Amino acid sequence: MSDPYAVLGVSRDAGPDEIKQAYRRLARKLHPDLNPGDKSGEERFKDVNNAYQLLGDPEKRKRFDAGEIDETGAERPRQQYYRDYAGSPQAERYASDAGYADFDDGEDPFADLLRQAAHARANRRGQNLHYRLPVTLADAIEGGTRRLTLPTGGTLDVAIPAGVVDGQVLRLRGKGAPGASEGGPGDALIEIEVLPDPRFQRDGDDIALELPVSLHEAVLGGRIRVPTPTGAVEMGVPAGSNSGTTLRLRGKGAPRRGGGRGDQLVRLKIVLPKAPDPELERFISGWEAGKVFDPRAEATP
Structure with a gap:
């Protein structure tokens, strides 16, 4: 993996929030489950994840910036300090209780404490x-x-x-x-x-979704396919539904701790065709009841 700052596209003085935002943006874009079959994207996702494992941890980031560890988190060669002699005969003497034998006359409690501390370090x-x-x-x-x-x-x-x-x-x-x-x-x-999934929002154990429906479906009702996080299902739309009408798919939410599952709440949104429809315009022009209906007056308390 190359420089983790370059992988995430942030400067070396970037704050924790900026690093987290950059990671989330790239993770959403490159996650293998959202891009099946994209091998190059999968490798980039691994690099992004590894970079965040390093820079998202304040202690690891500090050690990386100081040159103590490399971009994989492995220790870099460094000057020899006392701790680097671990495993040598000298270190073994002080890592075991043998190094304190000279202090042990059978009655010295301080020697027992030293021996117990050494045993704890050795194990x-x-x-x-x-x-x-x-x-x-x-x-x-x-x-x-x-x-x-x-x-x-x-x-x-x-x-x-x-x-x-x-x-x-x-x-x-x-x-x-x-x-x-x-x-x-x-x-x-x-x-x-x-x-984050752009289609759904989680509210405790429930899942919320805004679903576009046609004017035909809203007025006359019918059965439509509705996406859920785990696959599409069929749902009935009642005739005369409005934008904002919320329907409930029971058991299509997240599992509850006490058993059972939450629901998926489907909020309908009426969407007209993008292209003008002369037939629809003629109907609306001649629809007398529609001319006198004032939805804003009905909404006023």
Whole structure:
């Protein structure tokens, strides 16, 4: 991956909000689920995700800017400090309780404290690692498994529970950084980012959609196809429907914690043809009841 600032298209002094906005814009554009079959876009999406994993974390960004880690998050070669001698005979002496044997006469409590601290360091648990995983609204509602590409090039398969919400953190136990000796690895903490869908808006467990209908469908009613986050369904439009009429598709929302599902609320919007229709104009011109009907007067309280 190239310079993460260049990948996101931001300057090196960009603030956190600017970085997040740039990432969201690119993620919406390049997400593989929204661009099936686009291999080059998929690779760019991985670069964008990796860049944000680095720059979206203040500590990692600080270390990258200081030259301590590279664009993949890997440590860069640096000057030798005491901590770099880990694993050497000298370090092993102080990483185990053997280094404090000289202080132990069987009665010294300070020696016991030193030995316990050394034992804890020698068996230190690995650090938790933090990642962000963008998912579509359909993924968030139905759940499933998505693969997360790590800055190191590895991958994690993340099981997404149905009904997950934006900002929710999933814990993958034992998938973090390795620990020392018997300490065991840390966990991977996955923050879910639900990508906006221009068609739908989520309101708790319900999903809202504004749906265009023709004048013919609004006046005479009928059955129409309605998109939902998980696929289109049929819905009946009552005769005499107005713009603003809201219909309910039960059970087509997000799963509820206590069981069941929310609904999809479909708000109708009457749309006339773009091209003028002489026949429709003639009808309206001769429609006497339409001339005296004043919808604004009826709307006045």
